[in-house]
Amino acid sequence: MSLLIVGTVAFDSIQTPFGKIDKTVGGAATYIALSASYFTKKSGIVSVVGDDFPDETMKEFNRRGIDTSGIEVVKGGKSFYWSGSYHTDMNTRDTLVTDLNVLADFDPIVPADYLNADFLMLGNLTPIIQQKVIKQMAKRPKLIVMDTMNFWMEIMPKELAETITMVDVLTINDAEARQLSGEYSLVKAAQKILNMGPKFLIIKKGEHGALLFNKEQVFFAPALPLEDVFDPTGAGDSFAGGFIGYLDKSKDISFDNMKRAIIFGSAIASFCVEKFGIERLVGLTDDELEERVQEFIDLVQFDISLV
Amino acid sequence: MSLLIVGTVAFDSIQTPFGKIDKTVGGAATYIALSASYFTKKSGIVSVVGDDFPDETMKEFNRRGIDTSGIEVVKGGKSFYWSGSYHTDMNTRDTLVTDLNVLADFDPIVPADYLNADFLMLGNLTPIIQQKVIKQMAKRPKLIVMDTMNFWMEIMPKELAETITMVDVLTINDAEARQLSGEYSLVKAAQKILNMGPKFLIIKKGEHGALLFNKEQVFFAPALPLEDVFDPTGAGDSFAGGFIGYLDKSKDISFDNMKRAIIFGSAIASFCVEKFGIERLVGLTDDELEERVQEFIDLVQFDISLV
Numbered sequence: 001m002s003l004l005i006v007g008t009v010a011f012d013s014i015q016t017p018f019g020k021i022d023k024t025v026g027g028a029a030t031y032i033a034l035s036a037s038y039f040t041k042k043s044g045i046v047s048v049v050g051d052d053f054p055d056e057t058m059k060e061f062n063r064r065g066i067d068t069s070g071i072e073v074v075k076g077g078k079s080f081y082w083s084g085s086y087h088t089d090m091n092t093r094d095t096l097v098t099d100l101n102v103l104a105d106f107d108p109i110v111p112a113d114y115l116n117a118d119f120l121m122l123g124n125l126t127p128i129i130q131q132k133v134i135k136q137m138a139k140r141p142k143l144i145v146m147d148t149m150n151f152w153m154e155i156m157p158k159e160l161a162e163t164i165t166m167v168d169v170l171t172i173n174d175a176e177a178r179q180l181s182g183e184y185s186l187v188k189a190a191q192k193i194l195n196m197g198p199k200f201l202i203i204k205k206g207e208h209g210a211l212l213f214n215k216e217q218v219f220f221a222p223a224l225p226l227e228d229v230f231d232p233t234g235a236g237d238s239f240a241g242g243f244i245g246y247l248d249k250s251k252d253i254s255f256d257n258m259k260r261a262i263i264f265g266s267a268i269a270s271f272c273v274e275k276f277g278i279e280r281l282v283g284l285t286d287d288e289l290e291e292r293v294q295e296f297i298d299l300v301q302f303d304i305s306l307v
Numbered sequence: 308m309s310l311l312i313v314g315t316v317a318f319d320s321i322q323t324p325f326g327k328i329d330k331t332v333g334g335a336a337t338y339i340a341l342s343a344s345y346f347t348k349k350s351g352i353v354s355v356v357g358d359d360f361p362d363e364t365m366k367e368f369n370r371r372g373i374d375t376s377g378i379e380v381v382k383g384g385k386s387f388y389w390s391g392s393y394h395t396d397m398n399t400r401d402t403l404v405t406d407l408n409v410l411a412d413f414d415p416i417v418p419a420d421y422l423n424a425d426f427l428m429l430g431n432l433t434p435i436i437q438q439k440v441i442k443q444m445a446k447r448p449k450l451i452v453m454d455t456m457n458f459w460m461e462i463m464p465k466e467l468a469e470t471i472t473m474v475d476v477l478t479i480n481d482a483e484a485r486q487l488s489g490e491y492s493l494v495k496a497a498q499k500i501l502n503m504g505p506k507f508l509i510i511k512k513g514e515h516g517a518l519l520f521n522k523e524q525v526f527f528a529p530a531l532p533l534e535d536v537f538d539p540t541g542a543g544d545s546f547a548g549g550f551i552g553y554l555d556k557s558k559d560i561s562f563d564n565m566k567r568a569i570i571f572g573s574a575i576a577s578f579c580v581e582k583f584g585i586e587r588l589v590g591l592t593d594d595e596l597e598e599r600v601q602e603f604i605d606l607v608q609f610d611i612s613l614v
Binding site: 306 | 349356395396491492493495511512515516518524525526527528529532533536543563566567569570597600601604605606607610611613
């Protein structure tokens with residue numbers, strides 16, 4: 001196993017200005033794994049579901065080369081369920097329901113096959129679970145990427161701070177970067193957060209793109225201007241999945257290659273938001289993906305020669 | 308005269324989270340002309356001031372190759388005065404005072420020397436004045452760029468719509484693009500606005516960069532992530548000034564050259580916000596400017612070869 005993904009596999013009910021969908025398959029690990037599968041063919045998920053989770057989705061994971069032996073199925077249990085409603089601007093949403101269900105007692109066990117994975121992607125979950133996974137690994141992965149959110153900054157800042165010291169890349173959004181650092185300027189926020197441990201920080205700005213920082217460099221990738229953003233659910237996870245999937249495929253964790261990985265991640269995320277849930281992430285073709293990446297190149301490339 | 312600039316030359320009082328300044332020189336044409344002067348040496352302003360306007364600023368304009376013979380000085384009159392206060396996010400502000408003063412009776416007269424200008428920049432003003440200037444030109448300029456704002460969309464939509472049909476490039480911010488088109492998606496908004504007349508649309512997104520559209524293409528330029536944005540006043544006008552100044556200098560109004568012009572405009576705007584008012588726009592060196600443009604190149608360049 002080359003890429004290990006930890007995160008929720010779940011059901012979502014989503015309402016957007018364009019419509020609604022009830023109890024569709026979602027969860028951070030679902031979006032991450034599907035997106036990564038366009039690059040790497042050797043990934044596995046560590047997660048937990050109830051026996052209400054559709055077998056068809058497990059088969060779809062397997063068809064796409066995603067190992068599901070690390071997904072614990074709790075007999076008689078119900079899968080994690082989230083319901084939310086997006087505002088017109090599509091950048092803000094209200095959470096209507098969060099039912100932890102089987103996630104409440106989740107104690108991750110990394111299967112033997114995964115213990116030497118080179119790439120570890122920690123989807124948004126309690127930092128305690130994220131840490132438990134890191135500690136189970138037989139050897140330190142080449143790259144650990146961690147996603148988190150404001151919720152953990154508020155209810156377990158100490159555990160979060162500790163977990164952050166153990167990872168290489170942290171991904172959060174702009175509001176979270178400001179909250180975590182206490183700095184309004186994202187440049188200052190980034191430097192403070194990089195001093196907390198991670199070597200790289202990705203600040204996700206939704207429709208305004210993403211920034212990649214290390215202590216010396218900064219790279220900016222725009223989001224593709226789309227005719228319609230149909231459903232933003234999973235965009236950040238798709239981005240992370242494309243990012244780490246590309247890095248795993250290319251086996252190069254330099255800053256320059258991370259730039260490429262961010263463009264591929266942004267391309268995958270731009271598909272994700274075109275339809276409800278994971279619908280658009282299933283069955284993309286290589287041609288569609290290349291065409292989309294070409295759109296990113298066309299969007300930002302300019303030719304200035306300074307003498 | 309190669310570049311004619313129409314707009315306010317005025318006083319501003321500005322309050323930001325970083326401090327305040329009283330009655331400093333401002334106005335759209337001031338920012339546009341100073342920014343353009345880093346590229347073109349043959350520009351002139353059409354505007355009006357009271358005799359309270361400092362002679363020293365007029366001399367500074369002249370030193371920078373900006374002709375001021377088109378700035379009418381009203382004896383005993385007071386210059387346009389604006390006062391505003393920025394919120395912590397620096398993207399929103401409250402207007403505290405708007406005293407039109409001599410601007411209330413402004414009837415622009417384009418001096419003979421300017422009647423054949425190749426480039427015309429219409430800073431934000433009532434669309435009626437903007438139109439009057441276009442109609443006075445002896446020949447149609449090669450490129451007319453027009454800035455406007457939500458205020459005119461609300462109080463004189465008909466006159467605004469008419470003026471828009473007469474220009475080549477319209478510059479507005481994202482909220483204004485949505486308001487003018489009635490479309491939330493900026494891609495859809497852009498296509499609707501391009502159908503209203505202009506061949507190019509620039510949507511300014513402040514700290515989130517700028518988009519350039521024509522009917523077939525789109526280009527995105529980020530704003531430079533800065534440690535501190537000290538005072539955003541004039542950023543949009545500096546951007547427009549750098550944009551049209553670069554086009555005038557290079558005499559090339561292709562989409563590809565407009566991309567470059569947007570990068571140079573963004574670079575000038577990134578200096579503007581570093582200090583209060585026009586302070587940072589006076590006395591920039593070529594080296595500083597080139598260094599800043601190089602930062603833009605480094606910020607967005609990536610190397611992906613699709614086969």
